[in-house]
Amino acid sequence: MSTPGVEEVDDVPRALLLENIDPVAVEVLGNAGYEVESVRGALDEGDLVAALDGVDVLGIRSKTQVTAEVLRRRPDLKAVGAFCIGTNQIDLATAAGTGVAVFNAPYSNTRSVVELAIAEIISLARRLLDRDRALHSGTWDKSASGSHEVRGRTLGIVGYGNIGSQLSVLAEALGMRVVFYDLEEKLALGNAESCSSLDELLERAEAVTLHVDGRGGNAGLFGAEQFAKMRPRSLFLNLSRGFVVDHEALRDHILSGHIAGAAVDVFPDEPREQGDPFTSVLRGLPNVILTPHVGGSTQEAQYDIGRFVAGKLADYSRAGTTTLSVNLPTVALHGGSGERFAVLHRNVPGVLARVDALVGEHGLNVDGQVLATRGELGYVLTDVNAVMPDDLLTALRALPETIRLTTFAHRRD
Numbered sequence: 001m002s003t004p005g006v007e008e009v010d011d012v013p014r015a016l017l018l019e020n021i022d023p024v025a026v027e028v029l030g031n032a033g034y035e036v037e038s039v040r041g042a043l044d045e046g047d048l049v050a051a052l053d054g055v056d057v058l059g060i061r062s063k064t065q066v067t068a069e070v071l072r073r074r075p076d077l078k079a080v081g082a083f084c085i086g087t088n089q090i091d092l093a094t095a096a097g098t099g100v101a102v103f104n105a106p107y108s109n110t111r112s113v114v115e116l117a118i119a120e121i122i123s124l125a126r127r128l129l130d131r132d133r134a135l136h137s138g139t140w141d142k143s144a145s146g147s148h149e150v151r152g153r154t155l156g157i158v159g160y161g162n163i164g165s166q167l168s169v170l171a172e173a174l175g176m177r178v179v180f181y182d183l184e185e186k187l188a189l190g191n192a193e194s195c196s197s198l199d200e201l202l203e204r205a206e207a208v209t210l211h212v213d214g215r216g217g218n219a220g221l222f223g224a225e226q227f228a229k230m231r232p233r234s235l236f237l238n239l240s241r242g243f244v245v246d247h248e249a250l251r252d253h254i255l256s257g258h259i260a261g262a263a264v265d266v267f268p269d270e271p272r273e274q275g276d277p278f279t280s281v282l283r284g285l286p287n288v289i290l291t292p293h294v295g296g297s298t299q300e301a302q303y304d305i306g307r308f309v310a311g312k313l314a315d316y317s318r319a320g321t322t323t324l325s326v327n328l329p330t331v332a333l334h335g336g337s338g339e340r341f342a343v344l345h346r347n348v349p350g351v352l353a354r355v356d357a358l359v360g361e362h363g364l365n366v367d368g369q370v371l372a373t374r375g376e377l378g379y380v381l382t383d384v385n386a387v388m389p390d391d392l393l394t395a396l397r398a399l400p401e402t403i404r405l406t407t408f409a410h411r412r413d
């Protein structure tokens, strides 16, 4: 039986997946009881609003814009899965304020980036692309000059997060020495050594690779001054963000021979569409590998993104779990085999007490409960010992702080 104003998760839920998301997502959501529709392309605002009629969960990649208008016009939408890393295409604040949970896949392509970095470090050290180009153009240029093993060389990793730290492990497995610099205190893996400053890293490393995040303060992090401080004939890689490197300065240092080679996967102004022209001052330089932001683009990463995000959406609709949500307070309540409800609410004092008082007044007992807050939002998951009467649901919905009330009536482990 449904109660006005209360989200029921018992009915057959519907998911709409746009932009050619990996089929594993259909499988995961199907197993979670969803009726899933997949569409190859993105939809513009008007078409998206129309397509969301009766849809509980939307899956997108980077091209579909989930605007405030879309969210306002489809108040029944419960969650959005960004089957990618970035979430700029979603109005996260409006989504949170209207009780729409957003999930993404922050780690699914970490390994892909690391493997490309390893391949590029070896390729640059061996001047592989120059040899390849020469041979393709008919020139036999067999020489050891300028070719090096990476074994025993020192790799300097700037930004020792998910990617930087995994790269550290693989580089050591190749016999490289690893030094790293991070703004935060990080556990050094294996034999890697932490540097106390970027300058110290630049003094020690023979190959410098950037894996910093996209915080505003990193704009122009690496320019003429930093290139000049690198060891002569060292290698440089950037697979993080385009705006952290001054490409004019990199070009100057490659042409002067101070930098022996570079690999760049990310650019300050990247073409929007497949096939669009690409301009860069780095084009045509010797021993420079340019790739079109494909560090994380592998079929394995796409599969993992599909599996991961669909799993988060399934956990959210099955049990109210918001672990790794990018816009809601993150909570998981394990176990529980009875009735569960979630109250997403404005984060003001006393809401938990009012929720529990209402439960008690209706003769129910709280079996398990967990609350988290995030900025102006609070989210509480509660297991109770018996079926919740409709007037309790109505009272919870009527609390002035409630943004969204959701009930769950299935066994969870």
Ligand SMILES: NC(=O)c1ccc[n+]([C@@H]2O[C@H](COP(=O)([O-])OP(=O)(O)OC[C@H]3O[C@@H](n4cnc5c(N)ncnc54)[C@H](O)[C@@H]3O)[C@@H](O)[C@H]2O)c1
Pocket: 085, 106, 109, 110, 113, 158, 159, 160, 161, 162, 163, 164, 181, 182, 183, 184, 211, 212, 213, 214, 215, 218, 221, 239, 240, 241, 265, 266, 293, 294, 295, 296, 297
């Ligand atoms: N090329 C691609 O296709 C691709 C794919 C995935 C991720 N990325 C990018 O790679 C970067 C790293 O990703 P991640 O998942 O490892 O991120 P992360 O957040 O796990 O790690 C980033 C690390 O950089 C550190 N950091 C930030 N600014 C710094 C600075 N100025 N100096 C030193 N350390 C600094 C942070 O403290 C953090 O430890 C991100 O910018 C991400 O967008 C690129």
